[in-house]
Amino acid sequence: MTAQLIDGKALARSMEAKLAERIRALPRKPVLAVLLVGEDPASRVYVRNKVLACERTGIESRSVHLPETATEEDVIRQVRAWNEDPTVDGILVQLPLPRGIDAQRVIETVALEKDVDGFHVGSAGALMTGREGFRPCTPSGVMEMLESIGYELRGKHALVIGRSNIVGKPMAMMLLEKDATVTVAHSRTPNTKELALAADVIVAAAGRADLVTADMVKPGAVVIDVGMNRRPDGRLCGDVADDVRDAAGWLTPVPGGVGPMTIAMLLVNTVRSAEMRLGAK
Numbered sequence: 001m002t003a004q005l006i007d008g009k010a011l012a013r014s015m016e017a018k019l020a021e022r023i024r025a026l027p028r029k030p031v032l033a034v035l036l037v038g039e040d041p042a043s044r045v046y047v048r049n050k051v052l053a054c055e056r057t058g059i060e061s062r063s064v065h066l067p068e069t070a071t072e073e074d075v076i077r078q079v080r081a082w083n084e085d086p087t088v089d090g091i092l093v094q095l096p097l098p099r100g101i102d103a104q105r106v107i108e109t110v111a112l113e114k115d116v117d118g119f120h121v122g123s124a125g126a127l128m129t130g131r132e133g134f135r136p137c138t139p140s141g142v143m144e145m146l147e148s149i150g151y152e153l154r155g156k157h158a159l160v161i162g163r164s165n166i167v168g169k170p171m172a173m174m175l176l177e178k179d180a181t182v183t184v185a186h187s188r189t190p191n192t193k194e195l196a197l198a199a200d201v202i203v204a205a206a207g208r209a210d211l212v213t214a215d216m217v218k219p220g221a222v223v224i225d226v227g228m229n230r231r232p233d234g235r236l237c238g239d240v241a242d243d244v245r246d247a248a249g250w251l252t253p254v255p256g257g258v259g260p261m262t263i264a265m266l267l268v269n270t271v272r273s274a275e276m277r278l279g280a281k
């Protein structure tokens with residue numbers, strides 16, 4: 001069996017086109033404020049891709065780039081300024097932040113109604129209790145990808161590998177909300193292979209190349225690769241080994257899978273925030 005690929009880039013582009021239409025119906029462009037701190041090369045790429053996606057869709061992005069030497073107070077001052085600016089609909093602080101800056105404190109400073117990353121504890125609580133709120137972009141993108149193939153999660157066994165606040169935990173909540181039976185494995189889980197072999201859906205989000213191999217995958221399973229790693233030769237790869245193509249039924253590629261969908265969902269959240277602020281929804 002060769003897995004069918006779920007093309008995240010194509011799905012993201014079709015979502016952008018629909019968003020562009022919604023934006024044209026608004027009295028002004030939605031505004032996304034983007035804060036990058038330091039010189040992390042990957043973060044620079046992601047922020048650039050977000051700004052480009054905003055341009056394609058008709059969202060105004062306002063970027064601020066603070067130096068590596070910026071203090072936590074510098075970062076918080078910038079976030080507070082955007083909180084108070086009524087023309088800003090969404091605030092994004094690119095992670096990771098440089099060492100010495102308490103990322104959680106910065107995230108909690110973002111006004112809940114502008115938390116388009118969905119990382120604020122209030123947004124996390126809303127997700128946990130099934131209430132309305134902004135949801136983290138990567139797991140939301142994964143849910144869109146599953147929906148795009150018409151996958152019915154009810155009663156299925158889903159394994160999430162990774163327990164981060166921005167992917168693993170919210171991913172588990174969203175799968176649970178759709179009536180999947182969810183297991184979360186992590187670095188201390190002794191029997192990840194056994195759990196994976198029993199899973200209909202595997203979401204690999206541990207940040208380790210080749211973590212999921214073909215011998216861990218039930219034939220026909222859906223395998224979602226959230227990993228973003230670099231091989232020693234510089235090539236980008238996910239957490240899922242190449243040979244999984246021969247075992248899975250569906251597979252997301254890296255690049256061109258979950259990454260572009262993460263950005264698309266950020267745009268969705270930003271447009272939704274603008275619509276709420278402008279009374280359009």
Ligand SMILES: Nc1nc2c(c(=O)[nH]1)N[C@@H](CN(C=O)c1ccc(C(=O)N[C@@H](CCC(=O)O)C(=O)O)cc1)CN2
Pocket residue numbers: 045046049092093094095096117137138228236254255256257258259260262263
């Ligand atoms: N504030 C946030 N910080 C981080 C988030 C986030 O959702 N919000 N998630 C990750 C990084 N991330 C988004 O910022 C992200 C990662 C990868 C991609 C992407 O499109 N990747 C491309 C390949 C890009 C490349 O060439 O390197 C792909 O997969 O095709 C988008 C967003 C951590 N930080």
